[in-house]
Amino acid sequence: MAEKLETYLQTYFGYQAFQQGQREIISDVLKGHDVLGVLPTGSGKSLCYQLPAKVLPGVTIVVSPLISLMIDQVKQLKAYYYKEAEALHSFQSWKEKQQILQQLHTYKLLFISPELLQNTEVQQKMKQVSLSLFVIDEAHCISQWGHDFRPDYLRLQSIIKMFEETPVLALTATASPAVQKDIKRTLKRAPMKKHTYSIERENISLVVEHITAGEFEKKKRLISYIEKCPAPTIIYFSSRKKAEEIALYLHQALPGRHIAYYHAGMQQEERMQIQQQFLHDQLDIICSTSAFGMGINKSNIRLVVHYHIPTQLESFVQEIGRAGRDGKPSVSVVLYRKEEKQIPLAIIQNELPNGEVTNIVCRYLQDLALQGKTVPSYSQELEQRLQVDEVKWRFLLYQLEYRGILKESVIETVPEKWEAAISEITAFCRNRYLNKRKELWKLVSWMEGTACLRVGLYRHFQENVQREQENCCSNCGFTMNRLVEMKEWETVPEAPAMNWQEELKSLLLEGAKE
């Protein structure tokens, strides 16, 4: 078996050796165990199900939280000889979905969005084929304490129960011990085999720079870092608008560099183009929201800047983990203004419905119940009428369903039950907000502290942290100058100016010359 795994790796993926953790997880999966795998970003998490899917006889289902990420993954797999992969999601037309479901048995790997798993027709089809493995990617989304909780993930519980015979593999990059416990509890698959690996990245130096003046100062500092480290860079922002604005600003300030922005508001094809340009070293700087990075396999990113801070340590660790996957020295820089704590705080506040919205939506549904009407699907009209966005709407529906007030379309009419549910949901949201705020304060106090940043960051996730590292962090005396002295950077060379004739020739005929 042991040698066999290496052979599979070689034949199907062309790799010589497993990375840390892969072999252990894969071998337990192939033995039919339920497994929880916690592996750092960039350590080849997806191989842990891609390889078993190839080897196992039936279909492997992968639940994945982001549709765009899912589409990207399938594209990449297909580009690299993995043709038996497909994605099933709500952006597809009814016809496309039908075609995929008809051919379900011919796939090895089917990615599916959690809300589609609730569809009874999809469940029926899944029952008709033989399932080899059930994978829950980004499993921290299950946990209400995770940084990226998704109500749809909670409903996986019932699905997992429906397919009792199929082993489960839950994977995540960052999960504090509390989140790990939550994942195991929610999946109700005791005893799961647990494999956790250190998420500490020793080659990433940590810098927190305190900006005391205004935003102008921040932009100036940003430019100075980019100039010191002329290499592939990601800059994170908390808003699309800011990402676009700073991209344009940098473009004007640094004419020799290749800069683009990236966010979920762009067309799918456009986003793919930007990603691919970055991978092919045509771009060196991406100004992005948190939408960028998941599933990006670029090994030579040297600098990750947080122009805005995220809402908690877990997202932060994920985002900086995209730097230096080749193991070479890289840097994470946070440009921090105390006043800007308000930004993540506002994001947290707006994540879940507040008491008022909860009340409005519930009263509206209660009225429908009294009139004997069914639950409408989300529409623009609904948005305007109730002032509720789709995520919050779905969240509330789930909460009501969970409390037995809503079932498919049957609505509870007993007023006392509604009152109880409304106050429970309001309390739940309030609780979650308080918890998130606590997580935000952890991040803030980490940044504002004067102790070693490395120890302060990773001790939230594991017991052992490498101390007394060279080039450790800004609190241990690391400055960019030290890194600059030892590193040769790779920037995108300035392209020679061409006219259309030369451009066309180089595009179509260049290869023939070689």
Add this chain to the structure above:
Amino acid sequence: MLYQTVLLHMQNALAHDRSVSGAYYVLTGKQSIQTIQDAKLFRLEPYYGIYRSLKKQTYMKQVKKLEDTGLLQAKTTDNHFELTDEGRGFLRDHGKLLQDYFFQGIHYHTFDRIFYKRLSLFVQVWTNAQQNNPTYIPVVDDPSITNWVKQKYRQLKQPASVYLSKLYEEFNFVFESLQVNEALHIWVRQLTGYKRIGLTEQQLAVEYKKSAADIHLLTTSINHMLLNQINADTSKLPLLSLIAAQEGTASRLTKSAQKTAQLLPSHSLEEIAQERCLKLNTIYDHIVEISLYEAQFPLERFVPPPVQIQIEEAMKQAGSWKLKDIKALLPEQIRYFDIRLVLTHVQSHIDKGVTQSG
């Protein structure tokens, strides 16, 4: 600049008779008889559907900008705009752009993207094949395009380098006669090849200091010029002709109008409405649509010649293409339907006159 010029040109043509939305519907290629007819009546066929992704909000912002810069002014009628003297001056100064950048929206508005996507995919497939690189992510998602290209690719059995040289020659043959070097450069830089990912419209807009709308229109214009040349010079452009092939000449009629057209020789309009369970007014719309595209349209069958003359007289008297104005001058029993058909008929005769004398 191109976008502004196109907008002013369209607004100039429509100002007296249509609200500001009229030009928007033409630009986005709205599938309504009214819009198609407008495009014909006001000689805006070239611009029909050349900017299908344009959002109403973005469009209105641009109109506002033209108003703020004093090129357009609001008329007393709701949502009607006309050119100011400056606006007309601008149009005179930049009118040449509309000659350099040729559009044929009414002909190519549905096919131009298909053609362009096939072309991009072929360039990507061939340049990678030439380098023996099988691992890349296709720039085109649309399965109807990828399947088409896959099928043709299998039929073309020579080495990729042969097709790439041919493509190079054919592009040069078409492009060398065009006077739009910058636009051609922009067009080429959007294509993806081996380890060379094309730029997005947004990126090009920043680099060339143009609006994204300009980049979009320049690109569309190059596609239209290419398609036009391919249709005119098929024998000299065999490879491009193959890529631009349209299997089973796609009808320009909407699907529903096609069904009506099939029933038309043997059924009355009322019978068609009954058989198809549609309102009679919908069938009227279909007939007007058919009359737009059908050279041998039997106008007398629907509007007796004396009524045709009456309507033409009323048009002259009204001095406008506005249906309402014309209708007001006619007896009650003459329907909007009759007027619309006669308008289309008259317009197509003006067209013929123009082409014959020109």
